[in-house]
Amino acid sequence: MKKKNITKKAEVKAEEKLVLSRPASLRDVEMHYCAGCGHSIVHRLVCEVIDEFKIRERVIGIAPVGCAVIAYEYWDFDVSEAAHGRTPAVATAIKRVRPDNIVFTYQGDGDLAAIGTAEIIHAANRGENITVIFVNNGVYGMTGGQMAPTTLAGQKTSTSLAGRSLRNDGYPLKILEMLAVLPGTRYLERVSVHSAQEIFRAKRAISKAFKTQIENKGFSMVEVLAMCPTYWGMAPVQAADRIKNDVSLFYPIGVVKAY
Amino acid sequence: MSRKILMCGNEACGEGAILAGCKFYAGYPITPQNELIAYMGKRMSEINGVFIQAESELAAINMVFGAAAAGERAMTSSSSPGVSLKQEGISYIAGAELPCVIVNMQRGGPGLGNIAPAQSDYFQSVKGGGHGDYKVIVFAPSSAQELLDYTFMAFDIADKYRNPVLILGDGLLGQMMEPVTIIKENYKPEIIEKPWALTGCKGRKPNIVRSFFLGEGALEEHNKRLQEKYKTIASSEVRAQTFNLKDSEIIVVAYGSVARTAKAAMEQARAKGIKAGLIRPISLWPFPSKIIKDASAKAKKFLVIEMSSGQMVEDVMLAVNGKSEVDFYGRMGGGIPTEEEVLARIEALA
Numbered sequence: 001m002k003k004k005n006i007t008k009k010a011e012v013k014a015e016e017k018l019v020l021s022r023p024a025s026l027r028d029v030e031m032h033y034c035a036g037c038g039h040s041i042v043h044r045l046v047c048e049v050i051d052e053f054k055i056r057e058r059v060i061g062i063a064p065v066g067c068a069v070i071a072y073e074y075w076d077f078d079v080s081e082a083a084h085g086r087t088p089a090v091a092t093a094i095k096r097v098r099p100d101n102i103v104f105t106y107q108g109d110g111d112l113a114a115i116g117t118a119e120i121i122h123a124a125n126r127g128e129n130i131t132v133i134f135v136n137n138g139v140y141g142m143t144g145g146q147m148a149p150t151t152l153a154g155q156k157t158s159t160s161l162a163g164r165s166l167r168n169d170g171y172p173l174k175i176l177e178m179l180a181v182l183p184g185t186r187y188l189e190r191v192s193v194h195s196a197q198e199i200f201r202a203k204r205a206i207s208k209a210f211k212t213q214i215e216n217k218g219f220s221m222v223e224v225l226a227m228c229p230t231y232w233g234m235a236p237v238q239a240a241d242r243i244k245n246d247v248s249l250f251y252p253i254g255v256v257k258a259y
Numbered sequence: 260m261s262r263k264i265l266m267c268g269n270e271a272c273g274e275g276a277i278l279a280g281c282k283f284y285a286g287y288p289i290t291p292q293n294e295l296i297a298y299m300g301k302r303m304s305e306i307n308g309v310f311i312q313a314e315s316e317l318a319a320i321n322m323v324f325g326a327a328a329a330g331e332r333a334m335t336s337s338s339s340p341g342v343s344l345k346q347e348g349i350s351y352i353a354g355a356e357l358p359c360v361i362v363n364m365q366r367g368g369p370g371l372g373n374i375a376p377a378q379s380d381y382f383q384s385v386k387g388g389g390h391g392d393y394k395v396i397v398f399a400p401s402s403a404q405e406l407l408d409y410t411f412m413a414f415d416i417a418d419k420y421r422n423p424v425l426i427l428g429d430g431l432l433g434q435m436m437e438p439v440t441i442i443k444e445n446y447k448p449e450i451i452e453k454p455w456a457l458t459g460c461k462g463r464k465p466n467i468v469r470s471f472f473l474g475e476g477a478l479e480e481h482n483k484r485l486q487e488k489y490k491t492i493a494s495s496e497v498r499a500q501t502f503n504l505k506d507s508e509i510i511v512v513a514y515g516s517v518a519r520t521a522k523a524a525m526e527q528a529r530a531k532g533i534k535a536g537l538i539r540p541i542s543l544w545p546f547p548s549k550i551i552k553d554a555s556a557k558a559k560k561f562l563v564i565e566m567s568s569g570q571m572v573e574d575v576m577l578a579v580n581g582k583s584e585v586d587f588y589g590r591m592g593g594g595i596p597t598e599e600e601v602l603a604r605i606e607a608l609a
Binding site for chain 2: 056057058059060062069070072075076077078079080081082083086089090091092093094096097098101118119121122
């Protein structure tokens with residue numbers, strides 16, 4: 001009360017509390033992602049986890065072919081590209097050659113669930129000690145919003161104009177549930193980034209997945225349900241609601257397999 | 260210390276890789292190179308290297324991409340249909356400038372073809388194979404000993420230029436057993452620093468391995484740099500054997516296993532008084548064009564022998580550039596030209 005003038009620096013510092021800052025693993029550059037896209041959130045979560053484990057100098061990421069193809073422009077650590085879908089094969093070799101490094105792939109649903117189905121199943125089945133971040137937004141974003149293996153029944157895309165037909169296009173693929181039956185997989189969880197609460201859960205899952213690898217427990221994968229407002233033809237808020245009300249009903253959020 | 264061992268070409272090739280310090284092998288079974296994948300499985304476990312039987316040729320070549328990106332000496336092997344599947348990966352490896360060794364023990368094609376020896380993947384090997392403007396350094400050994408020696412050497416050359424090197428053999432070379440001499444002191448691999456490799460960014464800026472260049476003009480610049488590198492390789496890595504070029508009127512050109520048949524036929528022709536010689540390209544890219552061009556100043560006729568419908572003959576014709584007549588004799592689909600057939604062809608030209 002008697003000290004009105006509280007401009008002493010030390011006092012101000014004591015009152016300030018840093019609650020959020022850019023992760024050191026995330027470069028301070030503008031991202032190319034569309035408004036409301038889930039990728040930028042997932043990039044950040046991965047970087048926060050890497051910072052928290054203090055593994056930035058040990059980590060080697062494998063960027064996919066898809067919207068996240070230039071992820072290495074945003075991540076401030078060693079990164080390799082991979083041919084479309086071959087991401088887990090590249091990761092397998094890097095981890096085998098350098099078992100002390102932390103190796104993760106970052107893949108979309110076209111990369112992982114269509115052209116790279118063989119690679120993800122066999123990397124998982126060999127129990128490779130790698131971490132897979134699988135961003136599922138149900139469309140091919142980079143090429144203009146075509147139907148993905150994960151596109152929901154009835155969903156309209158540029159290659160399923162009348163909506164995905166189960167008869168013509170088959171059923172949406174639940175990769176996590178497929179991998180769960182493989183003895184080689186240790187930790188599998190599906191999360192979403194459609195709300196602040198889900199983003200917190202997503203980060204916990206990504207952290208658990210990296211921890212699985214750090215502790216040499218084997219194959220870990222987090223599927224992240226992400227918004228693609230551009231190719232869902234929706235405003236970002238609507239797109240987030242769609243995950244809550246629609247997408248997550250078919251792809252249930254939660255742990256699929258844990259040790 | 261020298262050892263003389265009886266081994267098949269596939270095994271000799273594998274031993275060459277081990278001597279070169281290859282620590283990573285990924286492959287997929289296919290005849291006629293199965294002895295090689297089996298040999299690498301055995302040897303990698305002995306030297307504490309990594310051996311992975313991949314789920315596909317695609318996975319195998321992309322594992323090699325990963326191992327090479329991580330700075331390890333890496334190899335994969337296959338035979339024709341399998342090497343077709345690897346082409347995507349080879350294009351990426353060339354584009355990302357990663358060093359590795361790929362072995363193709365060719366078999367008859369097209370399609371599933373058969374499992375007999377052939378040389379019908381010449382175009383695929385030296386003209387690109389996959390998409391984009393790139394070059395793979397190609398060596399064509401003609402014996403088990405050379406399979407060992409050239410595979411050994413291929414790793415140093417791959418590292419030196421950060422470029423894939425292809426060992427182009429065939430089912431005959433791969434499966435034939437021959438004595439191989441290993442003089443330990445002769446096999447000292449060069450240790451080449453790889454500051455570009457992915458090792459974790461401790462104490463340095465992050466490294467990125469990529470073949471993707473989106474910025475305005477960036478890919479053109481990258482390609483120009485690659486072409487400059489290819490020029491250096493073309494001027495430094497040409498390898499060929501020549502026999503009797505001084506006075507030859509007819510020059511036989513053949514590579515790989517069939518070069519041995521061609522040499523025997525050429526010697527028989529000589530015994531019959533025909534002035535015949537032989538050029539045996541060992542590096543198929545870079546192609547020994549200058550050696551052939553120089554020879555065409557004197558020789559009247561060239562005879563190209565291949566186990567194909569005629570692929571290398573096009574490069575011979577380009578080198579000769581109309582200065583001499585170029586004849587061709589080949590067998591396809593697993594057919595092997597015999598000494599008698601080649602001799603008859605030389606005699607017909609004489």
